[in-house]
Amino acid sequence: MSKPYDTRKKSAQTKVRREVEKGTIPPASECACQECGISKKDNPKVVIEYHHEDYDNPLDIIPLCRTCHWARHAEIDPTYRLASAEVSAERTRKSWITRRKNQE
Secondary structure (H helix, E strand, O other): OOOOOOOOHHHHHHHHHHHHHHHOOOOHHHHOOOOOOOOOOOOOOEEEEEOOOOOOOOEEEEEEEHHHHHHHHHHHHHOOOHHHHHHHHHHHHHHHHHHHHOOO
């Protein structure tokens, strides 16, 4: 159950990526989570991502760890984590089926 494609979201992500490539914005991985404060220095396995509160302001971003990022989206849309879990489960199911077919 995926959400409709949002061109504003893709456009905002592209603008951020370009600014990171130009060096005007640090990569999210170099930032600490604005919510809980964790960073890659604290835990090399943590994933830091940029969050947009409003896609119409593409450079108004907040670095968040994946856990806090998902929590932020769940506050905005309670079905967010459920949809993410469903997508993950579907990918796992498809991966298992593919491996099974390859073994036969």
